[in-house]
Amino acid sequence: MKISILATIALTLGLSGLCLAQSNAPYNEGPVWVLSMIKTKTGLADEYFKQISGTVKPVYEELKKQKLVLDYKILTGEASDPHDFNILILVEYPNMAAFDHFRDKMDPIQEKVMGSADQRKDMAVKRLDIREILGTKTMREITLK
16 A cells, blocks of 8 residues: 555656646757956957956866866957947856856866966956956846747
């Protein structure tokens, strides 16, 4: 009798999980992107790119190597008005779960590439002279069905 009850419960839970997994959404969920909108001061975009080539790029490359991020892209263009960004940095993560305990994985990589927390803070303060982060957004990529 106990086996029959346990089997019924297991079957019910399994079927309810299957029903919950199905979605009527008109799209399939894909990877997650973090977008950072950067505004450099006039004429200093190349200086910013030089700075991040030696710091940010090696971090992203190591994250890719360890499969913590899938990819990253940096886009540049003209700002549409004085309050707009001219650089967009996109970092692709496999899913939302990739953010779980991410700092525990990221800190050793940053320390190896960019130095101690104090050194990284000094670099960030230096960058304030040439750029401003206007915002950051996390968005999920979708594929329409």
